Amino acid sequence: MKENNSISITGMTCASCANAVERSVAKLDGISLAAVNFATEKLTYDYDTDKVDVEQIKDAIKEAGYGVTEESRVSEVTIPISGMTCASCAANIDKSIRKIQGIESVNVNLTTEKATVKYQATETRISAIKQAIVKAGYEPLDIEIKENLDGEKNRHEAAMKLLWKKFIISMIFSLPLLVIAMGHMLGLPLPGIINPENNPLNYALIQLILVIPVIIVGNKFYTVGFTTLFRGAPNMDTLIGIGTGAAVLYGIYATIMIAYGQVEYAMDLYFETAGVIITLILLGKYLESVSKGKTSEAIKKLMGLAPKTALVIQNGEEVVLPIDEVEVGDIIIVKPGEKIPVDGIVIEGSSSVDESMLTGESMPVEKQSGDKVIGASINKHGLINFNATKVGKDTALAQIVKLVEDAQGSKAPIARLADVIASYFVPVVIVIAIVAGLAWFISGESVIFSLTIFIAVLVIACPCALGLATPTAIMVGTGKGAEYGVLIKGGQPLETAHKIDTIVFDKTGTITEGKPVVTDILVTDHHDTNEILALAASAEKGSEHPLGEAIVLKAEQEGVVFTDITGFVAIPGHGIEVRISDKTVLLGNKKLMLDRQINNVLEEEADKFANEGKTPMYISVDNKLAGIIAVADTTKESSFRAIKALHDLGIKVAMITGDNTRTANAIAKQVGIDLVLSEVLPEDKANEVKKLQNQGSIVAMVGDGINDAPALAQADVGIAIGSGTDVAIESADIVLMRSDLLDVVTALQLSKQTIRNIKQNLFWAFAYNTAGIPIAAGLLLAFGGPKLNPMIAGGAMAFSSVSVLMNALRLKRFKPAK
Secondary structure: OEEEEEEEEEOOOOHHHHHHHHHHHHOOOOEEEEEEEOOOOEEEEEEEOOOOOHHHHHHHHHHOOOEEEOOOOEEEEEEEEEOOOOHHHHHHHHHHHHOOOOEEEEEEEOOOOEEEEEEEOOOOOHHHHHHHHHHOOOEEOOOEEEEOOOOHHHHHHHHHHHHHHHHHHHHHHHHHHHHHHHHHHHOOOOOHHHOOOOOHHHHHHHHHHHHHHHHHHOHHHHHHHHHHHHOOOOOHHHHHHHHHHHHHHHHHHHHHHHHOOOHHHHHOOOHHHHHHHHHHHHHHHHHHHHHHHHHOHHHHHHHHOOOOEEEEEEOOEEEEEEHHHOOOOOEEEEOOOOEOOOEEEEEEOOEEEEOHHHHOOOOOEEEOOOOEEOOOOEEOOOOEEEEEEEOHHHOHHHHHHHHHHHHHOOOOOOHHHHHHHHHHHHHHHHHHHHHHHHHHHHOOOOHHHHHHHHHHHHHHOOOHHHHHHHHHHHHHHHHHHHHOOEEEOOHHHHHHHOOOOEEEEEHHHHHEOOOOEEEEEEEOOOOOHHHHHHHHHHHHOOOOOHHHHHHHHHHHHHOOOOOOOEEEEEEOOOEEEEEEOOEEEEEEOHHHHHHOOOOOOOHHHHHHHHHOOOEEEEEEEOOEEEEEEEEEOOEOOOHHHHHHHHHHOOOEEEEEOOOOHHHHHHHHHHHOOOEEEOOOOHHHHHHHHHHHHHOOOOEEEEEOOHHHHHHHHHOOEEEEEOOOOHHHHHHOOEEEOOOOOHHHHHHHHHHHHHHHHHHHHHHHHHHHHHHHHHHHOOHHHHOOOOOOOHHHHHHHHHHHHHHHHHHHHHHHHOOOOO
């Protein structure tokens, strides 16, 4: 059976690490996809459960030299207990709770009559703990909850604090090291006891003593760097480890030579080079970690919308439960001003609900019995009771969070370029560093000079910026889209969207509102508008035909009084005949009037309505034409503006519909459509999209119905309207939560800006390395220019990663140009 999963990885420092993990996992039989996102530090994989299991995948990651973070969520709950009388009671409860899988710790306090339990929320739930208390013979009371989410947020914050601590320790030792090593060159006095002219051995030893704590703090560069080197998959740590390790080893050698009386070695110790490089890179990694945290703020905002508790009716009583304890079928009470905890259907009461956090619509939506409510939306006014239909990971909010998380962890095709280059980059850099160092040595330069070149090349070439260029921009871009109600399902559609040159819109429910409304009422002599509307609405009362429903709705809005009818007769394909107040009323199409030989004095007006895409409904009273009611599926307010904006972007706009050509052309004329594909059967929509693709167009399809799903899947980018069917949303690459066509423009603008940002990042990352390596190798020096100091190379390398991240964060300023 095929499954998709993801796992958090520790120990990665650059794109080469990500490639090493991908290669190691991809070798396993049963793995069809292995993609590592360096920015999110996650591996996403598709695997056949019959051929490989998760433990084997974890082992493959560890064999590549990296760690696996076990996903866990430890929660703590304090449950007051009734009925305890002695220590054995507490012991019985303790024993009963510990039998449950996922229990971390139990502390039953007889004095306070409370049990404090830490448990894995992914393995058990509070209801199971309560049940264990009941089984032991005691009664659990209302609970007090303290949650400790041991998830990505906590891990990220812990990693940031550790990096900062390492940087501070490293700086404390490397600053005096730098002053001692370089200060006398700048005229700074040194105490005689460590002055290189008077006491060269003390001068060397104090530097060695100061660099050792820095080496210990930066030990990961050596443990990981050399481990990956020996496994044939060198990474950024390898470059740092070799470069600074060579400097330290040479310094130790020089110290030994000084001890044997060769004091000239005191001028070239290189301890400060290793110390300062490690300090600068730790600072760069810390700043990188801070920036990474900012890229996922959209997820944090979305998750923060969910309420923590729900007021549930249990056994006739109102009980406050943690959100995790709510089950499908629970009856939940929501008071005015409170957040709706989960998805459900209203069973009692009415209110207006603010759904703007999910849909972007600022106007509250009226809710009454039978209406759906969405978790995390806000109940504005009335008290409502609703039946929970979706809880936990099935709620709309949870699905949106997962969608954004998946998108942020995915790779755009453009990322493959960086991945391929990074996989070859580190080994090539090591070769270049060795060749450059040897070349200068062979040309007559000293070992010291050649070592400087060797270290500078290794340090300046670290490929962190390459690994961060794409995923960080995708994370910020998809997160920004979510803020505006545009859910992009990954890097592929995000990248493809900027190439779109043709957009095909479904008509009904996409360009139009999807439900007919009365647009015009014309009457003949001796009749007035209200009379005709009252007759037509009374005749159609109870009708399930969309046109009839439109007339009834119009009458209700106008406050028309309905009249009882008798003798209802349906005339298939034509209309209806009824008796109202001893009058014979016919309501139907032009054919009905012709069959009954009724003089059509409004034929010219009816044809005009038809040319405008409206459906004329004739009404006659006692075989005389009384009037026409025009009904139409009106265009959405935003359709014209959205299509104009698309034209401004140079995009051709088509409309596809099953309607007749005349109606389709009328709608197209109203909103400025370029190409009309009318009278298309539902099953042929995908073929029409394919025809456009065969003509060389890159096509996006926008739709909302089940019949649009094949076309959404066929298109290069499928865009579903959020109010549409689940099938359409599942088939699409992008979902517009607000059902606003202007958000199609937003999606394209966001795609263009994100891809531009990625290209900028890749350009600067490549340009930096391309220019930096020759300079570090001594190209400028060969033509009389300066030599690059390895410490400056280290600072420049750290700055390159931070600059790429800061450029990606500029996307956070994105605003739709509407």
